[in-house]
Amino acid sequence: ETGVTQTPRHLVMGMTNKKSLKCEQHLGHNAMYWYKQSAKKPLELMFVYSLEERVENNSVPSRFSPECPNSSHLFLHLHTLQPEDSALYLCASSGGISARELFFGEGSRLTVL
Amino acid sequence: GQQLNQSPQSMFIQEGEDVSMNCTSSSIFNTWLWYKQDPGEGPVLLIALYKAGELTSNGRLTAQFGITRKDSFLNISASIPSDVGIYFCAGLSDSNYQLIWGAGTKLIIKP
Numbered sequence: 001e002t003g004v005t006q007t008p009r010h011l012v013m014g015m016t017n018k019k020s021l022k023c024e025q026h027l028g029h030n031a032m033y034w035y036k037q038s039a040k041k042p043l044e045l046m047f048v049y050s051l052e053e054r055v056e057n058n059s060v061p062s063r064f065s066p067e068c069p070n071s072s073h074l075f076l077h078l079h080t081l082q083p084e085d086s087a088l089y090l091c092a093s094s095g096g097i098s099a100r101e102l103f104f105g106e107g108s109r110l111t112v113l
Numbered sequence: 114g115q116q117l118n119q120s121p122q123s124m125f126i127q128e129g130e131d132v133s134m135n136c137t138s139s140s141i142f143n144t145w146l147w148y149k150q151d152p153g154e155g156p157v158l159l160i161a162l163y164k165a166g167e168l169t170s171n172g173r174l175t176a177q178f179g180i181t182r183k184d185s186f187l188n189i190s191a192s193i194p195s196d197v198g199i200y201f202c203a204g205l206s207d208s209n210y211q212l213i214w215g216a217g218t219k220l221i222i223k224p
Contacts, residue, residue: 004155040122042214043156043201056211090155100144100163100205102212104155 003027006091006105014113015081023074023091031097034066037088037107049074050097050102053060079111118216119202119215126211127223132189135203138200144205146212147176151198157198160187197222 004025013019025032034046048056063085065077074091077079092102109112119136126132136145142162148156160171162178162185169176173190185204189196202215 006155040216042117042216043203045211049210092155098210099148100212101158101161102156104148104157106153106155 003011004089004091004093004105004106006089009106010109012111012113013081014080015083017081018077018079020078021076021089021091021110023076024107025072025074025091025093025103025105027093027103029093029099029103030071031093031094031099032068032071033092033102034074034076034093035090035092035104039067043090045103048097055097056089078110081110083112086110086112116173117202117204117213117215119218121218122216123219123221125136125221125223126190128194130192132192132220133186134200134202135184135186136204136215137184138204138206138213139183140206141182142185142204142206142213143182145176145178146203146204147174147185147187148201149198150201150217156172156201177221192220192222198222 007022009081029048034042046060047066051069063080067075090107091105094102117136146161147159150156160169160176165182167178176187199217199219201217203212
């Protein structure tokens with residue numbers, strides 16, 4: 001199994017839909033992250049979880065709602081999104097929040113119509 | 114907030130050419146990381162640097178942690194088609210435990 005797995009790989013949703021992105025890591029890490037990637041921009045950190053507790057929320061709109069039920073799984077719940085939320089959403093994990101090296105999943109490409 | 118300037122934004126090169134890219138910061142960093150992102154994939158760590166002046170290689174890739182601790186360089190020698198992708202630098206400063214990212218350098222190899 002790959003280290004960090006994200007599903008779905010592609011998602012198209014309307015502005016009134018509710019959907020979720022899922023991330024699973026098989027590396028035994030205890031920190032997990034959601035990043036937003038837009039073309040030609042630096043990766044934007046959205047949320048950080050350490051030992052299942054949220055330790056960072058970088059002023060992300062409430063239409064994005066993360067959930068970390070255990071140290072191996074991370075979800076991003078989406079509702080009433082806007083077209084400008086269309087992007088690649090990357091999940092990553094690390095050995096701890098002070099660990100310097102992140103391991104990324106393949107990303108979920110989100111298109112909001 | 115802290116920002117990294119990564120250049121060039123894109124590069125068009127011939128197969129076999131050497132490639133150089135760099136990142137600069139306005140503040141001092143204690144860690145520099147270089148990632149590569151293939152189309153349709155997430156970023157993958159190439160090289161990690163932890164000490165000023167450090168020079169580290171990974172195959173045809175060589176990266177350096179600048180002496181001033183405000184910059185880092187990545188060189189690719191004798192490029193091949195599978196080198197295409199986006200290369201990102203990322204750094205950690207003493208004042209922030211989260212990585213700061215550059216905007217990426219897109220490498221395109223001309224046939």
